[in-house]
Amino acid sequence: xxxxxxxxxxxxxxxxxxxxxxxxxxxxxxxxxxxxxxxxxxxxxxxxxxxxxxxxxxxxxxxxxxxxxxxxxxxxxxxxxxxxxxxxxxxxxxxxxxxxxxxxxxxxxxxxxxxxxxxxxxxxxxxxxxxxxxxxxxxxxxxxxxxxxxxxxxxxxxxxxxxxxxxxxxxxxxxxxxxxxxxxxxxxxxxxxxxxxxxxxxxxxxxxxxxxxxxxxxxxxxxxxxxxxxxxxxxxxxxx
Numbered sequence: 673x674x675x676x677x678x679x680x681x682x683x684x685x686x687x688x689x690x691x692x693x694x695x696x697x698x699x700x701x702x703x704x705x706x707x708x709x710x711x712x713x714x715x716x717x718x719x720x721x722x723x724x725x726x727x728x729x730x731x732x733x734x735x736x737x738x739x740x741x742x743x744x745x746x747x748x749x750x751x752x753x754x755x756x757x758x759x760x761x762x763x764x765x766x767x768x769x770x771x772x773x774x775x776x777x778x779x780x781x782x783x784x785x786x787x788x789x790x791x792x793x794x795x796x797x798x799x800x801x802x803x804x805x806x807x808x809x810x811x812x813x814x815x816x817x818x819x820x821x822x823x824x825x826x827x828x829x830x831x832x833x834x835x836x837x838x839x840x841x842x843x844x845x846x847x848x849x850x851x852x853x854x855x856x857x858x859x860x861x862x863x864x865x866x867x868x869x870x871x872x873x874x875x876x877x878x879x880x881x882x883x884x885x886x887x888x889x890x891x892x893x894x895x896x897x898x899x900x901x902x903x904x905x906x907x908x909x910x911x912x
Contacts (some may be wrong), residue, residue: 680707680745681880682731682849687742688903689726689735700726702903703742706882710848713871713881715894722900724884725853731882732767732851733759746849764789768842772854774834776826776841783822786813786840805844812840816870832863839870843879850874852883856890868893 689701700723708714718724729735731744733751743750746766754762763769768789776785783806790805813822816836826834835855842850852871856864872893875881883894891897899906 679709681710681747682882683707683745684727684731684905685743685745687727687730687737687744689723689730690738700903701730701737704900704903704905706731706898706905708849708880708882710880711875711878712896713875713883713894715891715897716882716884716900716905717888717891717897718884718886718900720886723903724886724900727900727905728851728853728882728884732769733763734769764792765845766847766849768845768847768850770835770839770842770850770852770855772857774826774838774858776834776837778826781823781825782813782818782829782837783809785826785837786844788841789844808846809840809844812843813837816840830863831859832866835859835863835867836870839867843874848878849880849882852881854885855883856887857885864890 684704684706686703686705687701688699688703690697690699692698704723704727706714706716706727716724716727726735730737733744733754736752737744743752745751746762751759751762777788780788786809787805790809810822813819816839818833818836818840821829821833826837829837850871855871856867859867868890871881881894885891
């Protein structure tokens with residue numbers, strides 16, 4: 673069981689994950705444990721290919737551990753027990769995702785991209801609910817300094833602006849947990865620092881963050897740093 677797992681909002685317990693490349697099985701995670709408390713910002717530090725993204729995908733319900741090898745718990749319940757619409761709701765309302773390469777839809781404008789989680793969640797049974805979702809997305813974008821960009825398309829934005837849109841989209845349904853996969857990895861140092869400042873403000877308001885990175889300076893912004901080595905999470909690591 674993960675360290676400090678009692679009462680954790682998100683808890684990976686002895687998870688293993690193996691991928692098969694041709695006839696060759698490659699074990700990426702070998703009994704990894706990670707417990708994250710509500711309101712905590714945890715950075716998972718590790719080299720490229722260490723399994724950081726795999727761990728994040730498992731915790732977010734985008735993938736599952738090897739059968740019979742570990743569990744992911746959200747608020748004390750295993751997410752493996754959820755299927756279909758319940759699993760979709762977990763990924764849509766309980767967890768927000770931010771990736772290195774934004775994944776914005778080019779045919780939608782900034783406001784429409786930020787509203788996507790509500791659209792996917794079928795939250796628009798009437799015009800009033802759509803208006804509510806639009807107002808929430810607008811408020812997020814304005815708080816991120818994008819009020820003047822809401823009708824622009826992603827191709828018209830800088831990298832930092834695209835990442836801010838991606839974060840607004842991830843927070844559109846007000847999830848309690850944000851999973852961030854190298855959120856500054858595609859940005860210059862100054863722009864990346866601005867993104868981390870933005871995450872820090874949300875964290876100060878109670879958002880739980882799990883962020884994977886290969887950069888010790890980025891990891892240093894978190895409350896706690898763990899290191900992924902040989903498919904396992906090592907706690908109490910010392911930064912170089």
